[in-house]
Amino acid sequence: MRVVIAGGHGKIALLLEQLLASRGDSVAGLIRNPTQAADLEAVGATAIVVDLEQASASDVASQLRDADAVVFAAGAGPGSGAARKQTVDRDAAILLADAAEAAGVGRYVMVSAISADDRSLDAGYDPVFLAYIQAKSEADADMRARTGLKTTIVRPGRLTDDPGTGLVRIAETTGRGAIPRADVAAVLLAVLDNPESAARTFEVISGDTPVGAALG
Structure with missing residues (x-):
């Protein structure tokens, strides 16, 4: 299997890249900063330098031609403002989907956020966090x-x-909870391996069920 991961230098992405590479899959990460390439290579991934905020869908599609699946694990990150939540967490996710369709990649896995569609969160949270949740919700709806x-x-x-x-x-709604990034990476790997997980949206937190059984 060949997998291309957007946001290839993120913590979850690096963990997933290592899991894929260690079992012999081909994995590449899309990164904006070329100085991060060595970190991807250290876990067995190939780095592809492309800025999803500047690239066109055709630019990105040219990097996906031989991929079996794409994973969107990019994010504007801490310290970014509301505008970049839209351009990265929403627009870049949609751009990757457009590129995947153009390249004939049938499988797309999105790393979203818990309670992304819960509009009751709109009261009491700072505007940047709300922009992040709204961006995730809108990207998910597009998918x-x-x-x-x-x-x-x-x-x-x-x-x-x-x-x-x-x-x-794992459930449609889990309620609030935490989860190690390593377990998120394990869930993403299981999703990639399980075609029947397509067309599902679910939340995931730490629990007491092994990943494979929890995914079903």
């Missing part, structure tokens, strides 16, 4: 409306750098 992609939307809870346990809770 669900597409007929040319087999899409799975994974919505993790609060991310930690704790060691992974391999035990999670």
Whole structure:
């Protein structure tokens, strides 16, 4: 299997790249900063330098021609303002989907956010966080409306750098909770391996069920 991951230098992306490469899959990461290439190579991934905020869908599609699946794990990140939540967390995700369709890649896995569609969050949170949640919700809605992609939307809870346990809770709505990034990467790997997970949107937090069983 060949997988291309947008946001290839992110913490979850690097973990997923290592999981894929260690079992012999071909994996590439889309990165904006060429100085990050060595970190991808260290975990067995190939770095592709492309700025998703500046590139066209055809530019990105040219990098996806031989891919079996794409994963959107990019994000504007801490310290960015509301405008970049739109241009990265929403627009870049949609751009990757457009590129995947143009390149004939049938499988798209989205790393979203827990409670992305819960508009009750609109009260009491700062405007930048609300822009982030709204961007994720709008990107997810775009994915669900597409007929040319087999899409799975994974919505993790609060991310930690704790060691992974391999035990999670997966449900349409889990309630609030945390999850190690390593376990999110394991869930993404299981999703890529499970065609029946297409057309699903689910939340995931730490739990007491092994990843494969939890995914079903």
